[in-house]
Amino acid sequence: MSRGPPAPARASAARPTSMTNRPPRTRIRLGTEPRSSRARRARLDLRTALVGSTVGHMDRIADVWGPRTPHGKGTVWPARVDEYLADGLSEDEVDRWVPSACVLCSNGCGCDIAVKDGRMVGVRGRATDVVNHGRLGPKGLYGSTPWASSPDRLTRPLVREAGQLVETDWDTAMGRVVEVSRRLLAEKGPLTHGFYSTGQLFAEEYYVLGVIGKAGLGTPHMDGNTRLCTATSAAAFKESFGADGQPGSYTDVEHCDALFLYGHNMAETQTVLWMRVLDRTRSPDPPVVVCVDPRRTPVAVEAERTGGVHLAPRVGTNLALMNGLTRELFANGWVDERWVRDHTLGVEELRGIVEPYTPEVVARTCGVDADDLRRAARIFGESRDVLSTVLQGFYQSHQATASAVAVHNLHLLRGLIGRPGSGVLQMNGQPTAQNNRECGADGDLPGFRNWENPRHVGELAELWNVDPLTIPHWAPPTHAMQIFGYAEEGSIGLLWVVGTNPAVSMPESARIRRILGGDQCFVVVQDLFLTETARLADVVLPAAGWGEKTGTFTNTNRVVHLSEKAVEPPGEARSDLEIFLMYADAMDFRDRDGAPLVPWREPEEVFDAWREASRGRPVDYTGLTYARLRGPTGIPWPVTEHAPDGTDRLYHDGVFPTRTDECETYGHDLLTGAVVTEQEHRAMRPDGRAFLKGAHHTPPHEEPGPEYPMLYTTGRTVYQFHTRTKTGRSPSLRAAAPDAWVELSEVDAARLGVSEGDVVRVESPRGAIEVRARVGRVRPGTVFAPFHYGSWDLDDADPEHQHRQANELTMTVWDPVSKQPYFKTAACRVVRVRGGDGPAPAPTTAASAPVGGGVPGTSGGAPTTTRLTDTPGYPDDPAVDAAGGTGGR
Amino acid sequence: MHLATYVGLAHRSERTLAESLRVVGEGHARHPDVLFTCRTLAGFSDDHVRQLEPVARRYGEQHGGDVEEPDRLHAAGLAEVRSGPVGLLRDLQDLHVLGTLVLTTWTVINQAAQGLRDHELLSIARSASGQTSRQLSWLNTRMKAAAPQALIVAP
Numbered sequence A: 001m002s003r004g005p006p007a008p009a010r011a012s013a014a015r016p017t018s019m020t021n022r023p024p025r026t027r028i029r030l031g032t033e034p035r036s037s038r039a040r041r042a043r044l045d046l047r048t049a050l051v052g053s054t055v056g057h058m059d060r061i062a063d064v065w066g067p068r069t070p071h072g073k074g075t076v077w078p079a080r081v082d083e084y085l086a087d088g089l090s091e092d093e094v095d096r097w098v099p100s101a102c103v104l105c106s107n108g109c110g111c112d113i114a115v116k117d118g119r120m121v122g123v124r125g126r127a128t129d130v131v132n133h134g135r136l137g138p139k140g141l142y143g144s145t146p147w148a149s150s151p152d153r154l155t156r157p158l159v160r161e162a163g164q165l166v167e168t169d170w171d172t173a174m175g176r177v178v179e180v181s182r183r184l185l186a187e188k189g190p191l192t193h194g195f196y197s198t199g200q201l202f203a204e205e206y207y208v209l210g211v212i213g214k215a216g217l218g219t220p221h222m223d224g225n226t227r228l229c230t231a232t233s234a235a236a237f238k239e240s241f242g243a244d245g246q247p248g249s250y251t252d253v254e255h256c257d258a259l260f261l262y263g264h265n266m267a268e269t270q271t272v273l274w275m276r277v278l279d280r281t282r283s284p285d286p287p288v289v290v291c292v293d294p295r296r297t298p299v300a301v302e303a304e305r306t307g308g309v310h311l312a313p314r315v316g317t318n319l320a321l322m323n324g325l326t327r328e329l330f331a332n333g334w335v336d337e338r339w340v341r342d343h344t345l346g347v348e349e350l351r352g353i354v355e356p357y358t359p360e361v362v363a364r365t366c367g368v369d370a371d372d373l374r375r376a377a378r379i380f381g382e383s384r385d386v387l388s389t390v391l392q393g394f395y396q397s398h399q400a401t402a403s404a405v406a407v408h409n410l411h412l413l414r415g416l417i418g419r420p421g422s423g424v425l426q427m428n429g430q431p432t433a434q435n436n437r438e439c440g441a442d443g444d445l446p447g448f449r450n451w452e453n454p455r456h457v458g459e460l461a462e463l464w465n466v467d468p469l470t471i472p473h474w475a476p477p478t479h480a481m482q483i484f485g486y487a488e489e490g491s492i493g494l495l496w497v498v499g500t501n502p503a504v505s506m507p508e509s510a511r512i513r514r515i516l517g518g519d520q521c522f523v524v525v526q527d528l529f530l531t532e533t534a535r536l537a538d539v540v541l542p543a544a545g546w547g548e549k550t551g552t553f554t555n556t557n558r559v560v561h562l563s564e565k566a567v568e569p570p571g572e573a574r575s576d577l578e579i580f581l582m583y584a585d586a587m588d589f590r591d592r593d594g595a596p597l598v599p600w601r602e603p604e605e606v607f608d609a610w611r612e613a614s615r616g617r618p619v620d621y622t623g624l625t626y627a628r629l630r631g632p633t634g635i636p637w638p639v640t641e642h643a644p645d646g647t648d649r650l651y652h653d654g655v656f657p658t659r660t661d662e663c664e665t666y667g668h669d670l671l672t673g674a675v676v677t678e679q680e681h682r683a684m685r686p687d688g689r690a691f692l693k694g695a696h697h698t699p700p701h702e703e704p705g706p707e708y709p710m711l712y713t714t715g716r717t718v719y720q721f722h723t724r725t726k727t728g729r730s731p732s733l734r735a736a737a738p739d740a741w742v743e744l745s746e747v748d749a750a751r752l753g754v755s756e757g758d759v760v761r762v763e764s765p766r767g768a769i770e771v772r773a774r775v776g777r778v779r780p781g782t783v784f785a786p787f788h789y790g791s792w793d794l795d796d797a798d799p800e801h802q803h804r805q806a807n808e809l810t811m812t813v814w815d816p817v818s819k820q821p822y823f824k825t826a827a828c829r830v831v832r833v834r835g836g837d838g839p840a841p842a843p844t845t846a847a848s849a850p851v852g853g854g855v856p857g858t859s860g861g862a863p864t865t866t867r868l869t870d871t872p873g874y875p876d877d878p879a880v881d882a883a884g885g886t887g888g889r
Numbered sequence B: 001m002h003l004a005t006y007v008g009l010a011h012r013s014e015r016t017l018a019e020s021l022r023v024v025g026e027g028h029a030r031h032p033d034v035l036f037t038c039r040t041l042a043g044f045s046d047d048h049v050r051q052l053e054p055v056a057r058r059y060g061e062q063h064g065g066d067v068e069e070p071d072r073l074h075a076a077g078l079a080e081v082r083s084g085p086v087g088l089l090r091d092l093q094d095l096h097v098l099g100t101l102v103l104t105t106w107t108v109i110n111q112a113a114q115g116l117r118d119h120e121l122l123s124i125a126r127s128a129s130g131q132t133s134r135q136l137s138w139l140n141t142r143m144k145a146a147a148p149q150a151l152i153v154a155p
C-alpha cells in the first residue's frame, strides 16, 4: 500500500477548470489563521509532478484504498481516476461510456460504465464528481458489472407448479399476482397486502411503488430492507431536527480538526470516503481521529496514529458511553450556552439524564478506560471543528436511536453544525436507501411528510387526486419485522419482496424461511437472480438491474445522480419500474375522477412527478431535471430556485424543520418508542429549535450467562456487499472473501484451544453455524461473524441445514423508535469442532486481519488503473484550491 | 387524615400494574417489543413502589379501603393473557385502564402534597405521574399500531 509522505512539491497549478457558470460568491472564512499561511501550506501539498501520470496497474484487492494524495486542511481533495476494464480491454476498445454512479454502497461514487458489444465491461470514476473526485473502491471496480452477464441471471418469470418453480411468460406470472391481489382486496381489503422492498431501486421506482401502495391499494404495510440498514439514521434525524436529511457534507472531511467515527468501520463500508479521510490524516496537518468500535478496525489504527483514541465498548453499551461523553461536556464547561439557548430545547433534562454517567461509571459499564473516555471528550470539547459519522455499530445495536441521537446532542451542545468541518454524517448502508425514505416506498410518506399531520396527508391526496382516507395514515406505518409477523399469522396474504434477500439478511433465519415458504401467505419475489428468498416464492419476476435501466438515486450525502441505461437486460427481464406499471395497469388503479392513478410510462415522467411531490418540503427537488443531472457531477438536494446548484450542507443558520406544521414527526420517547402527540409537540413550541433528547442506558436484551458466555456481533467485509448477489459473482471479490468465518480474540482462542483456521461451532439459543475461525482483533469476550454468506453458491444447499449464515443466531428484537433490528447483541458459545486445513478465509487487509503471522496476505485482484489528473473545481466546495484560490469555481 | 387511603391505593395499584405488565409481556413474548417494553415499564412501577416506602411509613397506609370508603372498583390486575391479535389488543387496553387508575391516584396525591407542603411527597408524585404518563403513551401507541390489523384482517 502506498502510504508514504506526499511527493516533493512544487508550487504551481493549473487553475481549476470551471464546471458551472456561476456568479462569484463570498468565500467562507476558515478559522482564524491568516489567509496567506493557509495558501502557503496548501501549496506545499501539491503533487503537481504526478498529475497526469498513471500511477500504474494496481491490484485493488491487495491495495484497498490505492495511492494517497495527501493535502492540507481546507484545500480541495485532489482528483484521482480509478478504472477497471474486464478481459484486458483498453480504453480505446470501449464502444461507449455511460454516465452513472456506483450502487455497491451508500457512497454513490460518480462513474462511467464501459460498454463493449452491448455488454457492460467495466467502470471508471468521474473526476468531476463531488462525491468521489474520480476514485472507486474494490467493490465498485470489480463488482459493478460482472453479475450482469452471469449465466444464472433470471431471464423469464417463474411460477410455482406442484411445488416446483417453472418458467412461464409475463402474462401468466402477473396474472397470478393480480388474481391473488384482487381476491384478497375483495375479501378483506388492503391490509392483506405487504411490500418489502430494498435500498437498491431508483427514486422513480420507489415513488411509483409508493403511489401504488399508498394511493392505489391503501396499505400501511410497506417497508424496505432499509429498515435493517438506515432506519436509525432517519429516525435520529427526525427526533433531533424534526425531519430526515443529512446535515453534513463530505466536504467537512477537508475542514474538520477532529473526526469521530461511531460504530462506523468506514475503511471497509465506504472505502472511497475513507480514502478522502486518509488523504487528510496522512498529510502534515491531520485531524485527530476518535474511533468507537469493539474491533480494532483500520479506523481504530488511524485513531491511534493521529493521537486520537480508540474506545472499544462492550457490545450493547453504546448509550452509556455516549452519556458519559455528554456528561463530560457539561462537567468541563464545553457547552456553548448561548447557542444552546437560542437553537435547542431540552438541555436541562439532558443534563439531568447524563449526570450519573461519570467516567468511572462508564468505564465499569462499557469496559473502557476512564481516562480514554476523558481524552475523547476533551478532543470533542476543545477541537474547533468536529465531524462525526455514525453507522451500523450504533444502528444495529442496543438502544440504537438514543445512541445516534446522542451524537447529535454532542454537536448541538457545542453548536457544531452547519459550517464547513462541523457536521454530522449519519450514514446509510445501501446506495438508494435514501430514496426509499424520500419517496415513500417504506413507512414514510413521500417528501418527508408527517403521517399524523392531516395537512400533509391532504397535500398528497390532492396531488394524487384520491380520498385522503385511502392514504394509510390512521395507524403508524408497519415496520419490516411487523410485516413479517403479519405474514406469519397470515393476515398479510400477499407479500411482495422486491430486490432483497430476507432469507439471509433478516434475523433468526429459520423463522423467516418458515414464513416465506409457508402456505399462509402468497409470496412474490422480484430480483436479478434466484436468491435464497426467490427459491421460496410462489411467483418470481425477473428484474433488470443497474445499467440496464434509467433512473436517479441519492447517496447518503444527499447527492442525486442520474444513472443511464447502458445495455439491454437479458431475456425477458424488465425494469422494476416496468413491473410496477404492469401491475398498476392490470389492477386498473384510478383516481377520484376515474383517470389512471399511475399515468406515467417513462422514468423521466415519474421523476418530474416526484419532483412536484417534493415541492416545499425539506427534501426539495424542484430545481432538478434529467437535463441538469446530465452535467459533470451529482447535485445535493435541496435544489430550488434559491439554491439552483444544490446545497452542500444543511442548517447553516441553526434553524431546523421542527415547527409543528412542518416537521416529519412529533417525536418519540427514546426509551419506549411511545409517540409524542401533536398537542404535546405544539406546547413545547419548538419553532425551528433542535431537540436535545436523552435516555438512560438499559442492559441489552440478551446478556452472556453460564450457558452462552460470549457476545455475538455481526458485520461486513470490504469485499462483499449484503448477501453477495452482485459481489459474489465478481471473480476478484469472490476470491478475496470466498467463505464465511468468525473472529475470536487471542485470549478467547487460547482458552478454547482454537488456532487460526480451526473449524468452530458457534451457537445461540436460536441457531448455530460451523465455520473457520480467524484469531483476530475483536474485543475479548466477543465473537464477530460476517453476515454475507447464505447458500446460493453452495452445491449441497439445503436451506434447512445452514452452516454459515450469521443470522441463524441473531434475535428478533428491534429498536423502539427506529424499529431497526438489533443484529449486534446476542449471546453465544463457541466450541472447537476440528482442526482446519489452512487459515480462515477471512481477508487480511482490514479489520479481519489475523493477530499472528503466517497467513498469506489477501491479494490477486484483476489489474486496474489509477491516474492522478488535474483537479477540477467542484460546485459549492468550500475548500480553497491547491494554489490558494477559491475552490468551487 | 385520608391521605393514607391514597398512599395505600398508589402502593397497591402500582404493584398490580407492575405485575400485570410482566404477565402481558411474558404472555405475548412472540411480540418482542411487547415483551421487552412491558418489562421496562414494569420497572418504572417497581421504582414508584420503592419510592413510596418512606412516605408510607410517615403517613401510615390504609389497605383495602377504610371503613367509610371501601374499594368498589376492584383492580385485580391481569393474572393471565388472552391469545391472538385481538387478545393482545384487549390486554393492552386493560393495562391502560390500570395505568389510568394509577395516574389519577398520583394526581390526587399531588394535590394533597401541595396542601401539606410535603416536598418529598410532591417530588415523588410529580415524577411518578410523568413516568405513568409514559407508560400510558406507550400503551396507546402500541394499541393504535395493532388495532387496524387485529380488527379488520386478523384470522
Ligand code: SF4
Pocket: A102, A103, A104, A105, A106, A107, A108, A109, A132, A135, A136, A137, A138, A139, A140, A141, A269, A270, A271, A272, A273
Ligand atoms: S465506495 Fe461505495 S459507491 Fe464508491 S466505489 Fe466503493 S462501493 Fe461503490
